[in-house]
Structures are given as C-alpha cells and as structure tokens.
Amino acid sequence: MPPAFADVVAAPSVTPPLDWSSALALGLCAIIAGAINSVAGGGSFLTFPALMFCGVAPIRANATNTLALWFGSLASFGAYRNLLRGQRRALVTLTVTSLIGGFVGALLLLRTPDATFKQLLPWLMLVATLIFIFGKNLTALLRRLVHLDINRPQHAGPFIAGVVLQLIIAVYGGFFGGGIGILMLALLTLLGYREIHTMNGLKTLLASTINGVAVVTFILARIIDWPQAIVMIVGSILGGYWGAIIAQRVSGDVIRYVVMAVGIGMTIYFFIY
Numbered sequence: 029m030p031p032a033f034a035d036v037v038a039a040p041s042v043t044p045p046l047d048w049s050s051a052l053a054l055g056l057c058a059i060i061a062g063a064i065n066s067v068a069g070g071g072s073f074l075t076f077p078a079l080m081f082c083g084v085a086p087i088r089a090n091a092t093n094t095l096a097l098w099f100g101s102l103a104s105f106g107a108y109r110n111l112l113r114g115q116r117r118a119l120v121t122l123t124v125t126s127l128i129g130g131f132v133g134a135l136l137l138l139r140t141p142d143a144t145f146k147q148l149l150p151w152l153m154l155v156a157t158l159i160f161i162f163g164k165n166l167t168a169l170l171r172r173l174v175h176l177d178i179n180r181p182q183h184a185g186p187f188i189a190g191v192v193l194q195l196i197i198a199v200y201g202g203f204f205g206g207g208i209g210i211l212m213l214a215l216l217t218l219l220g221y222r223e224i225h226t227m228n229g230l231k232t233l234l235a236s237t238i239n240g241v242a243v244v245t246f247i248l249a250r251i252i253d254w255p256q257a258i259v260m261i262v263g264s265i266l267g268g269y270w271g272a273i274i275a276q277r278v279s280g281d282v283i284r285y286v287v288m289a290v291g292i293g294m295t296i297y298f299f300i301y
Contacts, residue, residue: 044083046255054078058260062100062267070160070287071097071267072206073153075260077294084253086145087137091246092253094205096260098239100268101232118219118230122194123237129195130238133202134245140203150298156206157291163210190219194234201238202245209235 044050057078061071072093079089137145193215201208212231221227246252 043085043088043253043256046082046253046259050082050256051259054082054256055259055263058096058263059267059270061097062264063270064287065097065100065264065268070284070291071100071264073156073287073291073294075264076206077297079253079256082256084256085142086149087140087142088251088253090137090145090204091242091249091251092257092260094239094246095243095252095257097264098236098243099261100264101236101239119233121191122230122234125191125194126198126201126234126237127241129198130202130241131245133199133204133238134242135202136199137203137242138245138249138251150295150301152204152206153291153295153298156204157288157295159207159210160291161288163207163214166210166214190215193218198234198238201235202242205239205242208238 046054054075057074061075063071064074065071075096076089076093079093080086084092140148194212197208197211197215200211209231212234213227216227216230221230
C-alpha cells in the first residue's frame with residue numbers, strides 16, 4: 029500500500045467470499061441500476077444497499093459501488109462529447125474543480141471509520157433522496173430567478189460562487205455521491221445553461237471526473253472488493269445499454285416514481301437498521 033494511504037486507511041473489513049447467490053443478486057441490481065441511470069438516475073439506491081446486504085462493509089461498499097457505476101458514466105459521455113464544443117472555459121474550470129473536490133471527498137471517506145460512516149449513512153441517503161425528489165423543482169426555480177454565463181465575461185463574484193459550489197458538490201461526490209448529477213444540473217442552470225443536452229454532457233463529464241479521481245484513490249487504498257465490482261460492472265454496462273432501448277418505451281415519470289419509492293424505503297431502513 030502506498031505510504032500516503034497507509035496512514036489514513038484503517039484495517040480493512042473482511043468481506044465474505046462472493047457466492048453464486050450474492051453474485052446473482054448484485055448482477056441483477058447492477059443491471060436494473062444501469063437501466064435506471066440511463067433514464068432517470070438514482071441507480072445507487074439499489075446497488076449500494078445491495079452490497080451492504082451481501083456483507084460488504086459500508087465504506088468498502090461505497091467505494092466498490094462508485095467503481096462499478098463509473099463505467100456507465102464513461103460510456104454515456106461518449107454520446108455527448110460533440111455537444112461540448114465552445115464550452116472551453118466551463119470545461120477547464122469545472123473539470124479542475126471537480127478533480128480537486130473529488131480527491132478531497134475520497135480522502136475524507138478514507139479517514140472516516142466504518143462506524144461513523146454507518147451513523148452518517150441514513151442522513152446521506154435522506155439528502156440524496158430529497159435531491160432526487162425535488163431536484164427538478166430546484167432547477168426550475170433557478171432557471172426563473174438567475175441567468176449567468178460562465179463562458180462570457182462577467183463579474184468575478186458570481187463566477188467564483190459557481191466554482192465554489194461545484195467544489196462543494198465534488199467533495200460530496202467523492203465522499204458519497206448520491207444525487208450529484210441533479211445538483212450539477214441545478215448549478216449549470218445557475219450558470220446560464222438552458223440546452224438540456226449540453227447540460228447533460230457537462231454533467232456527465234464532471235460526474236465522470238469526480239468519480240474517476242475517487243475510484244483511483246480507492247484503488248490505491250485497496251478498499252475495492254473486486255469480485256463484487258466486476259459482477260456489477262458487467263451488470264451496469266448491460267443495464268445501461270438495454271436501458272437506452274427501454275427508455276423509448278417506458279415513461280420516465282414511472283421510473284422516477286419507482287426510484288423515489290426505493291430511495292425512501294432504503295432511507296427508512298437505514299434509519300432503523
């Protein structure tokens with residue numbers, strides 16, 4: 029283990045060997061989560077608890093889940109890359125901010141004992157669920173109230189405020205990450221974006237950056253459970269592919285309601301657990 033991480037990572041929790049029933053459950057959850065993420069987001073409400081139910085300690089589950097779903101966001105970015113031309117200032121500024129924030133958030137997670145993270149978990153799930161439920165309302169409110177443009181000259185204050193907000197989102201994303209996509213859509217609205225495909229492209233790039241630097245940090249710290257991660261990577265890729273097809277036939281609102289129900293149910297469970 030690299031010396032930089034040896035001092036911050038506690039003795040690793042022992043994860044039970046991956047048996048066929050756990051592999052099947054994790055694979056199915058990852059397929060469903062990949063499909064959900066391609067339509068409405070919120071797939072982590074399924075995959076993260078599934079890892080814990082299969083005996084993975086909370087912090088290792090969070091790290092493994094981040095790695096498993098990261099591949100889906102990378103694949104999604106490929107579809108948006110041509111829409112980001114002319115966004116150089118935003119790309120450079122927000123990507124660098126996301127790298128720094130994601131790394132800081134990942135280090136904070138590594139410094140957090142499992143017992144402490146377990147106490148924080150229901151509150152993190154609650155925050156993520158509320159963001160998912162009310163994210164559209166927040167974005168619509170910001171669209172009505174504010175119009176800035178990060179790619180054009182403007183006063184330094186609003187620009188710096190946008191960067192600071194993205195840094196906070198990135199730190200949260202590196203630490204836990206539930207709901208960061210919705211938070212970033214709200215921030216991009218604040219920064220003057222209106223075209224949804226451009227916004228989704230920027231959001232996907234920034235989320236991939238935050239999760240990517242967190243994944244590298246978790247790999248170096250050796251807190252990834254690889255058998256579980258590999259099963260879920262395959263599942264999330266399959267789910268993401270088929271989810272794009274299903275999205276054309278199933279109402280996005282129906283899927284959103286299902287995700288809300290799962291998020292609320294998991295939040296209540298972790299408050300009781």
